Amino acid sequence: MLSNLTLDCEALNTVLDGKEIQKQECYELFELSQNAPEELFKTANVLRNINHKKIVTFSKKAFFNIANLCRDTCSYCTYKAEPGESKLSLMSISDVKVLARLAKKFRCTEALFVTGERPEQTFQEARDWLKEEGFSSTAEYLIHASELVLKEGLFPHTNAGNLTKTELAQLKKTNVSMGLMLENVSERLTEEGMPHHGAPSKYPKPRLAVLQNAGELGIPMTTGLLVGIGETPYEIIDSIFAIKKLHDKYGHIQEIILQNFQPKSDTLMNAHPSAEENYFKTVVALTRIILPQMNIQIPPNLSPSSYQSFLSVGINDWGGISPLTPDYVNPEFSWPEIKNIEKNSSKAGYDLKARFPIYPEFFDFVNSDLREKMAELNDGDSLVKEGYWR
Ligand code: SF4
Numbered sequence: 416m417l418s419n420l421t422l423d424c425e426a427l428n429t430v431l432d433g434k435e436i437q438k439q440e441c442y443e444l445f446e447l448s449q450n451a452p453e454e455l456f457k458t459a460n461v462l463r464n465i466n467h468k469k470i471v472t473f474s475k476k477a478f479f480n481i482a483n484l485c486r487d488t489c490s491y492c493t494y495k496a497e498p499g500e501s502k503l504s505l506m507s508i509s510d511v512k513v514l515a516r517l518a519k520k521f522r523c524t525e526a527l528f529v530t531g532e533r534p535e536q537t538f539q540e541a542r543d544w545l546k547e548e549g550f551s552s553t554a555e556y557l558i559h560a561s562e563l564v565l566k567e568g569l570f571p572h573t574n575a576g577n578l579t580k581t582e583l584a585q586l587k588k589t590n591v592s593m594g595l596m597l598e599n600v601s602e603r604l605t606e607e608g609m610p611h612h613g614a615p616s617k618y619p620k621p622r623l624a625v626l627q628n629a630g631e632l633g634i635p636m637t638t639g640l641l642v643g644i645g646e647t648p649y650e651i652i653d654s655i656f657a658i659k660k661l662h663d664k665y666g667h668i669q670e671i672i673l674q675n676f677q678p679k680s681d682t683l684m685n686a687h688p689s690a691e692e693n694y695f696k697t698v699v700a701l702t703r704i705i706l707p708q709m710n711i712q713i714p715p716n717l718s719p720s721s722y723q724s725f726l727s728v729g730i731n732d733w734g735g736i737s738p739l740t741p742d743y744v745n746p747e748f749s750w751p752e753i754k755n756i757e758k759n760s761s762k763a764g765y766d767l768k769a770r771f772p773i774y775p776e777f778f779d780f781v782n783s784d785l786r787e788k789m790a791e792l793n794d795g796d797s798l799v800k801e802g803y804w805r
Contacts, residue, residue, distance in 0.1 A: 418461045427458045430704050438656050441701055445648045448697050459700035459729035462707040467731040471760050472710075472770040475753070475804050476525035476735035477518035477569070479511060480504040480743040481560070482553060484538045485531025485576075488613035490683040491644060491676060494744045495531055498540045504743075505544040511560050514740070515567040521738050524792060524799055525772040526569040528557055529743065532576040532616045554582040561589035570789065572637070572735075572772035577616045580628040591773040591781050591789070592635040592669055597622055599640060600657040601650040610644045610684065623657065630665025635777040639672030639712070642698050643690025651698055655705050662706070669774045670710040672734060673699055675717050677745065692721065696728045703729030710774050715756060716748040723759040733760075735772070769799040 418431045424447065426440040436444075448455045483504045485495040496503040506514075515526060530553050534541035541553070550556040553575060561571040573586055574594035586593060598604075600619045604611050611617040629636045640654050655671075662668040675690035695718075702711055712732040715722035722733075736750050751759075757767040771789055775797030778786060794800040 418465065420457065420461055422454045422458065424454050427454055427704070430458060430707070431461065436704055438652060441652045441656075441705065442649055444704075445652065445697060445701065448700075452693065452697055452700070455697065455700045455704070456728045459703040460727050462703050463711075463726075463729045463731055466708045467710075469765050470768055471726060471731055471733065471765040472768050472774075472798070473733040473753070473756065474525045474572075474735045474772050475521075475523045475769050475799070476527045476572075476737050476772070477514055477521070477523045478735070478737050478740040478743055479506060479514060479526055479528045479560070479564075480740075481506050481511075481528050481557070481575075482530045482534050482541060482544070483743070484534035484541050486534060486537040487532045487616050489617060490610040490613070491641075491679065491687075493679040493682060493746070494529075498538060503540075505540070508548055508556075508560065508563065511563060512567070515564045515569055517739060519568050522804055523737070523739070524570055524769070524804070525735055526561075526564040526571045527735055527772075528560060528571055528573040528575065530557070530575040532614070554578060554585070558582075558585050558589070561586060565589050565785075565788065570772050570785070574637075577621055577625045580632065583625075583629055583634060584632055587632055587634050588782065589785070590634075591771060591785055592637060592777065593629065594637040595622070595625055595629070596639045596641065596672065596674075597626065597654060597658060599644070599646050599650055600654040601646055603650070604644065604646060619657075623661070626658075626661050626668075627665075630661055630667045633665075633780050634667060635669040635773050635780045636667055637670040637672060638668060639670075639674060640698070641674050641676055642695055643676035643688075644684070645687065648694075648697075652701060652705075655702050659706055662709075667777075667780065668709070669777045670712055670732065671702055671706070672712045672714070673702060673730075674714060677717055677748070679747070692718070696725065699725055699730060700728045714742075714745070714748075716742055716750045717745060719748065719751065722751075723763045726760065726763045726765055732770075769801075769804040771797070771799060
């Protein structure tokens with residue numbers, strides 16, 4: 416028995432008894448919660464506090480917008496640039512070095528590397544950029560850039576789409592963790608007129624295969640779901656269970672990001688409504704109930720007026736927050752200042768702590784060289800020393 420709380424809902428009492436909830440029970444819970452979400456939210460809150468105490472974490476990062484050309488097209492994306500657009504970013508290695516040095520001055524710990532999906536497969540501009548920098552692929556560039564920022568005292572976390580197993584293995588040497596959003600496991604969302612139709616890399620099978628390869632390689636992975644893109648609640652629940660299945664097998668999913676959809680004016684989905692807050696909270700709470708110990712993150716900039724209320728439905732992390740670079744994936748939504756996040760977390764009853772781009776319980780996944788480098792900034796609990804990040 417994890418808690419003395421007794422609820423009317425039998426399935427939730429089972430979870431509080433420390434047993435796993437089944438998919439069918441989650442479908443039913445979702446339906447029940449439409450009118451009365453209180454018991455679901457309360458259970459998620461209890462599980463969150465048992466597993467993560469009164470702590471909420473974030474990662475102090477710099478966002479390296481390495482290459483935003485992309486061979487795919489998702490109907491909601493504003494990150495992707497076209498050649499000639501003013502937002503086009505193809506960072507030179509010397510740009511990476513300059514930003515890394517600045518990020519170190521700001522006492523960031525994470526270097527978040529983001530690229531579109533294999534830009535060199537479609538764009539001559541990307542091939543020229545790589546050639547000029549002395550590389551033949553984006554992955555090769557990222558391997559070099561990771562080594563570079565590590566030398567500058569930052570810890571890389573690469574999110575570059577569907578990397579091959581060989582590429583993942585190379586990047587594992589320098590990246591303390593890596594990221595790949597599953598988005599959703601539904602094939603329906605890849606059909607004509609649906610958000611992932613133009614993005615073969617987002618089709619569930621190849622996406623799950625990359626997460627599986629990362630599991631076989633023992634790479635701590637951040638993954639997550641995009642909530643409110645036209646999925647059914649059952650597809651969201653199926654997606655959470657798909658992540659659970661991988662994690663049950665490999666134990667390598669360090670974090671699930673739940674990102675609420677926000678329409679962008681210059682996209683095909685500009686008229687699609689943003690994710691409704693209660694629906695989003697139900698998804699957060701269900702994720703906590705399906706994976707009680709998981710690290711669950713929502714990006715605070717996408718719920719600017721209510722993010723702290725998500726602490727009471729199961730989240731325990733605010734993700735990467737940058738004091739110096741914008742969120743290039745959601746540039747319309749600037750990150751709240753770290754001191755405001757701390758104030759609002761504290762008002763909700765939680766202490767803010769800075770983590771590395773790898774969660775404490777995953778330190779054993781990385782090589783001793785990386786662990787030694789983190790040791791200088793480690794507070795003893797595998798979080799970042801307060802005196803460093805403040
Ligand atoms: S794969 Fe990523 S960068 Fe490419 S269009 Fe989709 S969301 Fe945008």
